[in-house]
Amino acid sequence: MTPIIISSPVFVANETDIINHLFDEGLELFHLRKPDYTEEGYRSLIQQINSKYRDRLVLHQFHELAQAYGINRLHFPETKRMETTKWETCSPFILSTSIHSIEAFNQLSEQFSYAFLSPVFPSISKEGYRSDLDLMKEVYKRTNFHTRLVAVGGIMQENIQPVMENGFDAIALLGAIWKSGHPIKNYSECRTNYNTYLRETHP
Structure with missing residues (x-):
């Protein structure tokens, strides 16, 4: 898995040009997360x-758009995963989610x-968003390897x-x-x- 990119949550000038360029550069997965966008706003962005x-896109909202645009990946933010079991019936979509503790990760x-x-x-x-835990140390409590x-x-x-x-198995970039x-x-x-790290550790 190469580094993932998560979209800016807000409007970015020339955003779809940048996204297409990133894909041209070899980006494998782009998470589309726009909490304040309407469905129509999502449609407009996807169409550009x-x-x-589009099969490299991962939808955080408006999952119902996936089939229409040939998208096969859905993301369930932590709150959405916990308040619904809809994700249990999403086959054959590839699913991802968000967690904020290793304990939650181990139970996935x-x-x-x-x-x-x-x-x-x-x-x-x-700004000011940080964990109360040292997540770099918490990783050692990992028991989930699937x-x-x-x-x-x-x-x-x-x-x-x-x-x-x-x-960690991979990284995602936003800021x-x-x-x-x-x-x-x-x-x-x-x-x-x-890639340098991977070459040095997995020759």
């Missing part, structure tokens, strides 16, 4: 993404391909190696991409660091 890349159903654990570090995109564990929150070029060394002013360049640098 090259159709050959095998239906979830991977889960975001956050915030591993103080968030770049949400779901991949993805680090989110404050992930940037400089801390990718220690994150992976501590037992490092959208707060930088150089999303393509920053993604490329983060991916290079990530």
